[in-house]
Amino acid sequence: MRDAAVAGDAAVVRDDVGIEVSGLRKRFGATQALDGMSFTVRPGRVTGFVGPNGAGKSTTMRVVLGLDAPDEGRALVGGRPYRSLRSPLRWLGSLLDAGALQPSRTARHHLLWLAHSQGLPPSRVDQVLEQVGLAGAARRRAGGFSLGMRQRLGIAAALLGEPPALMLDEPFNGLDPEGIRWIRRLLTSLAAEGRAVLVSSHLMSELEDVADHVVVVGRGRVVADTGVRELLARVSAGRVTLRTSEARAAAEVLARAGGAVRTAGPQALEVTGLPGEAIVARLTEANVPFAELATHRPTLEEAYMAITQDSVEYRAGVER
């Protein structure tokens, strides 16, 4: 019955299909690639899957797709193992290795072949080619495509079955700045339609302005699983920079008011622990001249550094 619901021709995306990974363990020889990996990708938001090279992101995705068998644990799509789904592309669209293409096939034929194998109508092929901006290159051989075009073709394949869940491994790779903006907009709109979207990256900065939630991994396990807004709020220490010709006097006033002050240039100070309004009020009261007061908004990258720093300390703590 659930397959029938997905296969229906209504444009409505079903919004109850997530991806659930629980207690995955996987060893390759001496390498413990997954060491208790557990998280859930919920519908209606973009979940970033972030961690350094070798952290276990691709292996997790391969396990979700049934390409690698875990030693322990399980992975479910819409409550079922991917391999048990009748038309898997209608459930979960994925981009794993954009290079894995038959080079002599045209982009259109590649997608037609996929559509046919999944019982999808050929009309979907032209729709997705249009959607990813490859309509003009549809009849060119994929072997001659740039990496960016291959990424787009891989994303077209992922979108073919209008799946309620999507899983993309490093989709920003090889894309130019316009391509990166394009994919951010696409991912945001897919999540806004109610789809569950998992996107991996080894660079937190790539997920800025697109991820609603992040699962940070290291050494085969989850280090943090948190909303982006909560994460930024947690690391937002309220850093303010200002210029003043009387840096020494300003530093004294602000330190007395409870701020942590450090010199950030010949006539520049950086203050943490005091809101901008309090800095203005204290310096004005004390008649200390200042200019160019700037409140610093933390980036996702800084948040990531803070989390991974904590996890390094945590590991150091438990290993002793």
Ligand SMILES: Nc1ncnc2c1ncn2[C@@H]1O[C@H](COP(=O)(O)OP(=O)(O)OP(=O)(O)O)[C@@H](O)[C@H]1O
């Ligand atoms: N087929 C395999 N045989 C042996 N080791 C493997 C295999 N697949 C993965 N590994 C190892 O498992 C660990 C996790 O790799 P994985 O590719 O999942 O990490 P990742 O987070 O996706 O990193 P990357 O961004 O480099 O792809 C690495 O140490 C990797 O070398």
